[in-house]
Amino acid sequence: MTTRTDRFAPGDRVRTRSADPAGHTRLPGYARGAVGVVVEPAGAHPLADDRARGVVGPARAVYHVRFAATDLFGAGDHTVTVELWEDYLSPVEEQP
Amino acid sequence: MSGDHVSSVISARVRRVEDLLEGRGLLDAGEIDRRIDEFAAGGSPANGARVVARAWVDPGFASRLLADANTALGELGLSMSGGLQEQRLKVVANSAAEHHVVVCTLCSCYPIALLGPSPSWYKSEAYRSRVVRDPRGVLREFGVELPAETQISVWDASAESRYMVLPRRPEGTGALSEAELAGLVTRKGLIGTALV
Numbered sequence: 001m002t003t004r005t006d007r008f009a010p011g012d013r014v015r016t017r018s019a020d021p022a023g024h025t026r027l028p029g030y031a032r033g034a035v036g037v038v039v040e041p042a043g044a045h046p047l048a049d050d051r052a053r054g055v056v057g058p059a060r061a062v063y064h065v066r067f068a069a070t071d072l073f074g075a076g077d078h079t080v081t082v083e084l085w086e087d088y089l090s091p092v093e094e095q096p
Numbered sequence: 097m098s099g100d101h102v103s104s105v106i107s108a109r110v111r112r113v114e115d116l117l118e119g120r121g122l123l124d125a126g127e128i129d130r131r132i133d134e135f136a137a138g139g140s141p142a143n144g145a146r147v148v149a150r151a152w153v154d155p156g157f158a159s160r161l162l163a164d165a166n167t168a169l170g171e172l173g174l175s176m177s178g179g180l181q182e183q184r185l186k187v188v189a190n191s192a193a194e195h196h197v198v199v200c201t202l203c204s205c206y207p208i209a210l211l212g213p214s215p216s217w218y219k220s221e222a223y224r225s226r227v228v229r230d231p232r233g234v235l236r237e238f239g240v241e242l243p244a245e246t247q248i249s250v251w252d253a254s255a256e257s258r259y260m261v262l263p264r265r266p267e268g269t270g271a272l273s274e275a276e277l278a279g280l281v282t283r284k285g286l287i288g289t290a291l292v
Contacts (some may be wrong), residue, residue, distance in 0.1 A: 030228060031252075042255065048255065076233075078229050078250060080252060082254050
């Protein structure tokens with residue numbers, strides 16, 4: 001798998017995966033299956049989910065992704081920015 | 097998940113694993129304590145306060161800090177490379193329009209080099225679970241009442257970066273020296289649970 005740290009650009013809308021993995025993950029439960037906006041790239045690191053299982057994989061891109069509280073909790077006027085590996089993210093096509 | 101860190105069951109299990117590793121010659125007695133001491137050595141909120149004071153008196157430094165904090169730290173002889181690898185630092189600046197607050201909902205990640213050992217409330221289940229959902233309410237409990245129009249931005253240190261808040265310079269501090277300004281900055285201010 002090739003890692004490009006420019007797969008997502010600031011302002012891109014992304015959706016986090018909704019699956020609840022059996023092992024360790026750094027996608028917090030409250031941010032699963034949610035749509036957010038990329039703030040900026042945050043370098044590349046081996047995926048923590050793999051490292052927790054003793055698997056040493058290649059560096060994968062990491063992004064700061066900002067969510068509106070209403071999209072996470074159904075309430076709140078704040079935002080929450082979470083740092084997420086690209087493996088957790090898929091692009092959201094803009095609606096015309 | 098890790099839950100509260102104070103757990104006699106977990107402590108006993110960790111001790112047992114240490115014994116096994118030491119028994120097999122994989123770990124020297126005391127090595128873990130030594131590594132932790134090395135990691136925490138020199139870590140102090142006075143470092144974060146110096147960074148903030150410099151940013152207050154030097155707008156050029158402030159811009160460099162917000163654009164690339166790791167490089168800017170070098171100007172003050174500080175770095176984020178105390179651990180096994182250098183950690184990325186992201187500094188976020190408070191303004192009249194936006195107030196930032198930092199948390200690690202998964203455990204207790206935190207820039208030790210700049211803030212010193214983390215306070216117990218930062219590691220508590222209550223802070224970690226509540227500040228993402230109701231930051232305004234949590235900040236009120238810390239005595240921070242923000243205007244309704246101030247947007248709150250929570251930063252969850254869920255991966256490899258560490259965050260530090262750059263508080264707003266208090267009014268009426270124009271005559272203070274850089275060192276005196278640094279003396280105003282608290283660890284809570286660097287986390288975002290105090291205004292300074």
